[in-house]
Amino acid sequence: MEKADSKRVLTGSHYLDGDHACTEGALAAGCNFIAGYPITPSTEVVERYSRRIPAIGGTFIQMEDEIASITAVLGAVWGGAKAMTVTSGPGFSLMMENIGLAAMLETPCVIVNVMRGGPSTGLPTMVGQADVMQARWGSHGDYEIIALAPQSPQEAFTLMIDAFNLAERYRLPVMVMLDECIGHMTEKVVIPEACEIEIRPRRISTKEKGEYLPYEIGADMVPDMAHAGEGHRYHITGLTHDERGYPAMDAEVHDKLVRRLCDKVREQADDIIMLDEDGMDGAEIVLISYGITSRVARASIEATRAAGIKVGSLRLQTLWPFPEKRIGELAGKVKAFVVPEVNYGQISLEVERCAAGRAQTLLVPHMGGGVHDPAVITRAIEEAAK
Amino acid sequence: MSDAMKRTDQHPLDDILRSDRLPHIWCATCGIGTVVKCFAEAIQRTEIPLDDVAVVSGIGCTGRVAGYVKLDSYHTTHGRAIPFATGLKLANPRLKVVVFSGDGDLSAIGGNHLIHAARRNMDLTVICVNNFIYGMTGGQAAPTTPNTANTSTTPFGAFEPPFNLQKLLEACGASYQARWTSLHVRRLTNSMTEALLKPGFSFVEAIAPCSTLYARRNRLGSGFDLMKFYHDNSEIQHGADPREVDISFQDSIIVGKFIDRERPTWQQLNDAQHNRSLGEKYFRHDIVEAGGEVSDA
Ligand code: SF4
Numbered sequence: 245m246e247k248a249d250s251k252r253v254l255t256g257s258h259y260l261d262g263d264h265a266c267t268e269g270a271l272a273a274g275c276n277f278i279a280g281y282p283i284t285p286s287t288e289v290v291e292r293y294s295r296r297i298p299a300i301g302g303t304f305i306q307m308e309d310e311i312a313s314i315t316a317v318l319g320a321v322w323g324g325a326k327a328m329t330v331t332s333g334p335g336f337s338l339m340m341e342n343i344g345l346a347a348m349l350e351t352p353c354v355i356v357n358v359m360r361g362g363p364s365t366g367l368p369t370m371v372g373q374a375d376v377m378q379a380r381w382g383s384h385g386d387y388e389i390i391a392l393a394p395q396s397p398q399e400a401f402t403l404m405i406d407a408f409n410l411a412e413r414y415r416l417p418v419m420v421m422l423d424e425c426i427g428h429m430t431e432k433v434v435i436p437e438a439c440e441i442e443i444r445p446r447r448i449s450t451k452e453k454g455e456y457l458p459y460e461i462g463a464d465m466v467p468d469m470a471h472a473g474e475g476h477r478y479h480i481t482g483l484t485h486d487e488r489g490y491p492a493m494d495a496e497v498h499d500k501l502v503r504r505l506c507d508k509v510r511e512q513a514d515d516i517i518m519l520d521e522d523g524m525d526g527a528e529i530v531l532i533s534y535g536i537t538s539r540v541a542r543a544s545i546e547a548t549r550a551a552g553i554k555v556g557s558l559r560l561q562t563l564w565p566f567p568e569k570r571i572g573e574l575a576g577k578v579k580a581f582v583v584p585e586v587n588y589g590q591i592s593l594e595v596e597r598c599a600a601g602r603a604q605t606l607l608v609p610h611m612g613g614g615v616h617d618p619a620v621i622t623r624a625i626e627e628a629a630k
Numbered sequence: 631m632s633d634a635m636k637r638t639d640q641h642p643l644d645d646i647l648r649s650d651r652l653p654h655i656w657c658a659t660c661g662i663g664t665v666v667k668c669f670a671e672a673i674q675r676t677e678i679p680l681d682d683v684a685v686v687s688g689i690g691c692t693g694r695v696a697g698y699v700k701l702d703s704y705h706t707t708h709g710r711a712i713p714f715a716t717g718l719k720l721a722n723p724r725l726k727v728v729v730f731s732g733d734g735d736l737s738a739i740g741g742n743h744l745i746h747a748a749r750r751n752m753d754l755t756v757i758c759v760n761n762f763i764y765g766m767t768g769g770q771a772a773p774t775t776p777n778t779a780n781t782s783t784t785p786f787g788a789f790e791p792p793f794n795l796q797k798l799l800e801a802c803g804a805s806y807q808a809r810w811t812s813l814h815v816r817r818l819t820n821s822m823t824e825a826l827l828k829p830g831f832s833f834v835e836a837i838a839p840c841s842t843l844y845a846r847r848n849r850l851g852s853g854f855d856l857m858k859f860y861h862d863n864s865e866i867q868h869g870a871d872p873r874e875v876d877i878s879f880q881d882s883i884i885v886g887k888f889i890d891r892e893r894p895t896w897q898q899l900n901d902a903q904h905n906r907s908l909g910e911k912y913f914r915h916d917i918v919e920a921g922g923e924v925s926d927a
Binding site for chain 2 (some may be wrong): 276298303309312313316318322343345471478479481482483
């Protein structure tokens with residue numbers, strides 16, 4: 245690991261909204277290229293970047309649409325940049341094909357989605373958490389990504405750094421799934437000294453010219469990268485490919501490639517997943533939440549604990565890969581999982597799958613446009629405890 | 631083996647083409663092959679170090695070009711070669727970034743990127759093999775298909791007005807534009823050389839036969855017959871008004887260098903504006919840190 249560049253780190257205590265904290269996290273992480281397209285409620289991230297970057301060093305380009313934005317990000321990464329794009333639901337949908345290309349080419353990059361109410365144009369200025377399944381499954385074919393969900397501007401800052409580090413470690417797209425409430429809420433954000441921020445450098449091949457194979461792997465299944473212009477004169481393609489990066493369209497090569505694209509994440513899931521747990525000892529009910537909903541549910545957890553119900557809280561900082569193992573363990577011990585989310589049931593389906601009938605899963609949906617009334621979550625916990 | 635013998639074993643373009651990927655997938659007498667050869671020669675002629683050239687392709691028959699050039703080469707998604715190339719160029723301004731793709735890829739699904747890259751005068755060279763049809767998917771109509779041409783999706787003749795790509799890009803602001811047929815080998819190579827050396831958005835259109843689908847469906851003989859037809863029925867008019875160079879079905883084709891003008895590139899405009907607004911505070915940063923100087927162009 246390396247240390248962050250002090251020129252890029254706005255050390256100190258600030259009053260920032262989640263979108264702006266996101267920009268500062270990206271800058272601290274070393275992001276020197278953003279291609280983006282305006283969309284509410286995420287635009288503030290790139291607005292701040294376009295203001296900050298000229299004096300720091302890096303490029304901002306406003307592209308003609310979100311498809312161009314994500315694709316320019318991929319090109320920039322292969323040209324040597326640390327790059328990201330920023331969007332919300334409709335733009336996220338447009339990016340999906342090239343998020344698949346990012347996964348296929350194993351391009352380290354970050355995509356921020358400040359979620360609003362959908363489907364379609366939905367509720368452009370109001371909160372939603374309904375893109376969490378799309379983050380995982382939105383592009384065609386089998387692949388894995390990593391997705392993180394901050395619950396505050398402070399955490400938006402730190403998870404952006406984690407996102408870039410994970411992208412470089414596993415060479416894949418990492419999504420930071422804010423929601424409109426987190427994006428637009430202003431709170432104190434403490435940005436540490438640059439020397440306290442760990443940055444994972446890119447895995448650059450040390451092979452001699454002529455020796456480099458773009459998809460040759462070591463023990464961790466992740467290949468080393470070479471940028472354009474480094475003299476390797478390599479080829480890469482979105483077609484099914486072999487170690488040389490050459491198209492090799494047969495079932496055997498495809499099997500090996502798809503397994504690796506997935507297994508490089510699945511086998512490291514324990515290292516990747518970040519969870520914030522409390523009150524798990526002896527819990528009979530576990531409330532599983534993420535993003536703004538974790539903040540809303542706090543009142544419900546306190547109220548039901550005060551009423552004598554043993555409620556544990558499991559907050560997902562990592563949405564994907566999903567914490568199958570942890571939820572499986574808990575399912576054997578608790579009576580029920582209560583899952584409030586600002587959608588009509590997405591993460592709750594995963595919880596149900598992992599619980600595999602050993603504990604009940606109770607979805608507390610809220611369609612978006614606002615957050616839950618804590619009383620509704622309280623009632624769900626009481627119901628589950630009966 | 632002596633050095634002299636080794637040399638005779640080699641094709642003069644072995645340095646640029648991936649011989650380990652041959653045979654290629656293209657049909658016999660397809661026009662793409664000659665265009666690739668012209669490109670390889672043009673690259674050599676520019677004397678740009680091969681390590682500094684990157685080729686980006688989209689999807690389709692021409693989209694496969696990236697896979698046959700021994701350069702840093704990226705075979706991306708359908709229509710998205712230009713935005714990928716834009717990112718590559720902005721991250722490493724030292725690179726000469728070339729987009730090599732077909733008319734359908736560049737002007738239909740990728741049309742929005744094509745016009746915006748020309749508008750920005752992004753420093754890219756775009757080589758468009760225009761064969762008036764979608765080859766890879768089996769001969770469907772393209773935005774360039776001339777009226778009355780038979781394609782698998784216009785079995786009774788094409789009727790939509792086709793794009794004149796030269797007119798489109800002139801209006802958008804490209805710095806350099808030329809059109810030749812794939813049999814104008816020398817002139818096409820010259821134009822590609824000029825385009826590669828021209829700062830800003832340059833566009834070289836190569837009218838080429840799709841032998842298997844377009845020629846066969848329209849009973850135009852072999853690919854070579856059609857290549858010869860295009861060549862023999864072309865009229866060289868350098869500096870022709872791009873508005874006047876529409877292409878009709880099996881009619882004469884106006885070829886030549888149409889546009890060669892000076893416009894600042896995106897990077898130059900970006901730097902100039904930030905210099906004006908921020909003065910010394912502006913930090914011109916070239917992302918690439920790998921050795922070698924970065925051009926200030
Ligand atoms: S289908 Fe047409 S364009 Fe494609 S390789 Fe064959 S002849 Fe060329």
